[in-house]
Amino acid sequence: MTDELRGRLDEAIAAGHLDGLHGVVAVRGGETVLEHYGTGADTTWNIPLGVVEFGPDTLHDLRSVTKSVTALLYGVALGEGRVPNPGASLLEQFPQYPDLAADAGRRKLTVGHALTMSLGLEWREEIPYDSPDNAEIAMELAADRYRYVLERPVVEAPGTRWHYCGGATALIGKLIADGTGQPLPEYARARLFEPLGIEHFTWIEGADGVASAASGLRLAPRDLARIGSMMLAEGMDLVPAGWLRTMLEPRLKTDWDAMYGYQWYLETLAERSIVMAAGNGGQRLAVVPELDLTVAITAGNYDDPEQWRTPAALLEQVILPALA
Incomplete structure (x- = not known):
């Protein structure tokens, strides 16, 4: 030094x-x-x-x-052909939720919208993290964290603006785990x-x-x-x-x-x-x-x-x- x-x-x-x-x-x-x-x-x-x-x-x-490290891992998995590219449909990666995929307001969501935190879904994470009203904490407490994220009310078109959302990163993590089998x-x-x-x-x-x-x-x-x-x-x-x-x-x-x-x-x-x-x-x-x-x-x-x-x-x- x-x-x-x-x-x-x-x-x-x-x-x-x-x-x-x-x-x-x-x-x-x-x-x-x-x-x-x-x-x-x-x-x-x-x-x-x-x-x-x-x-x-x-x-x-x-x-x-952690979010930024997850993005690095997504790039590794993408290079191996194990995850979809950012332009891919997001809901197509979650076929277990056909009701959400049928919603016209969500069909335009892409993986890139999750990567840029521009999903256009309601998400309140400005509340302290010791409160269940914080959306990330609520996601952790939910029976199905991925449905919890994807079923949030649509408030604007995806890609319109950046809005802080830990749920977006949770979706990216799920794509990595599913694609790599680990x-x-x-x-x-x-x-x-x-x-x-x-x-x-x-x-x-x-x-x-x-x-x-x-x-x-x-x-x-x-x-x-x-x-x-x-x-x-x-x-x-x-x-x-x-x-x-x-x-x-x-x-x-x-x-x-x-x-x-x-x-x-x-x-x-x-x-x-x-x-x-x-x-x-x-x-x-x-x-x-x-x-x-x-x-x-x-x-x-x-x-x-x-x-x-x-x-x-x-x-x-x-x-x-x-x-x-």
Whole structure:
């Protein structure tokens, strides 16, 4: 770690700009340039873990960063011919719901609409995740999570706008599991994690035994950073380079004016273009191609309306200025 990075990190911590920070690993050009771990209260899917002293091997909830990893796995499966292309009809992949497929308002849904979170279905996920009124929690509690998503009321034409929806990612996860014949964690282990040297992870399951494609992955920051480095290396023959380009093509604008591709955000921070995976509480995987840099961040500010401030300060005040 350079003296400038350490100095900027210490200053930001002392100023209270990095409250709730649990860990950060920054890798540039294959070299770790920053690694820091803190101590603090943590939970896993709202189950208290007490005060945790975080370290290099401590697994951490990634929450919705999981969505972006699921999109990578979709690209792997697509390259193997095991899942439909984004232009395929979505309801045709769920023949168990002929009544939904008969609805003219749903027949236009494609896999791409799920990948871009533009299904046009009613979905309320702005409610705290400890409430059953939150649509993702309601999905986890439903007898059939996929029907729950697909039968939500139609509120607008698909593809009209981006609207945050963990249910869309659940559908993508189902397509991967069905197409590969493997539960999502097993496919991830064989096709992505083990080839990257990621030995330890957990993937939280719902009551139905299905791993949550939207928010269930737990990794250590070092291993999350490996995924970012893989992306900088154009997939390392694990994820097709063509899929990475397609996945990261800006398609729709988010509520805060970032762009969205297939389950990844495309943002600008400190005048740098950043590919971002983001999760509740301040979880981030930031990939900065211009600097050959990947940054993995874990934090514990779950459900805090200001949770974005800690990872933003870490990137804008500490890391990017020191490495520009």
